[in-house]
Amino acid sequence: MGDLILPEAAWRRRAGMDRLCEVLGTDAARFVGGAVRDTLLGLDVADVDLATELPPEDVLDHVRAAGMKAVPTGLAHGTITVVLPDGPVEVTTLRRDVATDGRHATVAFTRAWEEDAARRDFTINALYADPVSGTVFDYFGGVDDLAERRVRFIGDPLKRIAEDHLRILRFFRFQARFGAEVDADGLAACTVRANDLMALSRERIAAELLKLLLANRAVPTVRLMIKQGIFRPVLPEITNVDRLATLVDREIGAGIAPSAIRRLAALLPPEAAIAEDVGARLKLSKSDRRRLVSATFPAGTEPPQAIAYTLGTDLAIDRLLLSDRPGADAQAIGDWQAPRLPVSGGVLVERGVRKGPEVATLLRTIEAEWVRAGFPDKDQLDGIVAAALDQWRRDSSNA
Incomplete structure (x- = not known):
């Protein structure tokens, strides 16, 4: 740990990023999670997260005192959103889990980086980087797993799923995005605990599934999920890929x-x-x-x-x-x-159609023929209008 340096990336040069890190204290804050992981893979980064030793109230005070906008989006869980010119950055105080029930966690703040890393789901998501030197901190072998494209739970997969049942779907989503060979222990745990998905809100399930379906390896991953019976408890309709x-x-x-x-x-x-x-x-x-x-x-x-x-x-x-x-x-x-239909009801009224439902009916007839004819130019459209008016007059005289 400490030998790998985070490559330069455009997101590290966003306006206000250096200043934010200075305000938090460059020795007390590190980039974490997806920004570090994706930069090591050479991928574009959208969302940037910072972890810090500072308590959330201190983060708020320091950031606001520096003239930056800070929003306490998740104060109870230690998260402050700092709004920079190029987009928001989430700053979260180091945490450890006190209690979990599969859906929510009660946390306590800590100053131990490894404790914060230990509560994260997968090794590839528990990577940190020094904001100045770019030194990467890896407590659970995430760098090696990233090189092998291996999605691996931190610690006992069954225990990690018991803490948050959504990790079942996250395992497959990250497998669809980054994975090569599937981690056998993780797959076995997800298969055994698939029924735990029933305890989750359907909104959380939908959010993970829709992200998974956009991943590069969505098809083989969904095929594996069907084979392992992952969908059966919550989406039994999904049986074929x-x-x-x-x-x-x-x-x-x-x-x-x-x-x-x-x-x-x-x-x-x-x-x-x-x-x-x-x-x-x-x-x-x-x-x-x-x-x-x-x-x-x-x-x-x-x-x-x-x-x-x-x-x-x-x-x-x-x-x-x-x-x-x-x-x-x-x-x-x-x-x-x-295109928009270049004929209005006023034109039809000028040509003798009574105001009211007949205008709307005639417009629909003209529009349907105009669409069927492939949205023709004015000359052909004039012919369509004339034909529709002739038919209307015949129908009116026979009524």
């Missing part, structure tokens, strides 16, 4: 960014009632639930732009990629901007 595998290949082939909701839809039987039930169970947002349900319907045979005009781009891409239509159909609407 084949549609997800096909979808991932189609996303890549079409050059379309993955969507966690689209990928979740691929894991479920294509039935609206099932999608609605799962969306409600996971307490997804209304828009995500609507998207999940929409993805169960077939793409149909209309041109891709017509589908996108009716459903919106995201929902249209979902249906096209989950169908057996060519990937080029989804590509065709990736950057497509739906």
Whole structure:
């Protein structure tokens, strides 16, 4: 420990970062967790966390006295969010667990770095770095595990899962993102304790699952989870990974960014009632639930732009990629901007249509034909409007 130096990275040069570390005391604060792990892997870093020996109240006082904005986002657990010009940094006092129940932990603050490391879930997440020298501190072999792409619990996996049941899903999420060969002890513990997931809030389950589905190795990881019965206690509908595998290949082939909701839809039987039930169970947002349900319907045979005009781009891409239509159909609407119907109700009124429901009905007829014709130019649209008005006049005279 102490031989490895954290590589230079853009996030270390963010405005205010050096000043924050000085305020906390460079001998009393270290970068920790994902920022250290991902920098060692050469990956981009979004979120930055600092661990400190200072009590949270002192962190607040020091940061505010330096003229920085500090928000006590998790004071009871020792977390202060410091708002820097390039984004927030979470500063958390070193902690040790006093009591756990599988969902929540009661903590006590400590000044021992190894105690703080020992309460973290996996060795690759318990890496610290000196903010000045970049020296990496590794108490549980995380650097070696990172080199081997091994996701390994700190200590006894069964004990760590008993402390926080969500670690079952986190084990697989990190496996999907970083893992190569699966750690046998961790896998065995997750399999034995899979029923513990039933004690978790569905929001926490959804958050982990949706992150997992975006990872590079989502398909083999989900396949392993199905084989080990991990989903059975909370999402028994997930029994096959084949549609997800096909979808991932189609996303890549079409050059379309993955969507966690689209990928979740691929894991479920294509039935609206099932999608609605799962969306409600996971307490997804209304828009995500609507998207999940929409993805169960077939793409149909209309041109891709017509589908996108009716459903919106995201929902249209979902249906096209989950169908057996060519990937080029989804590509065709990736950057497509739906036009607006260049005909208003006022134009119809000027041409003799009575104000009221008839205008709206006629507009819908014109719009449907305009979409079917592929959003033609003004001359062809004028013909569509004229034909619709002629039909309206015939119908009105026969009424």
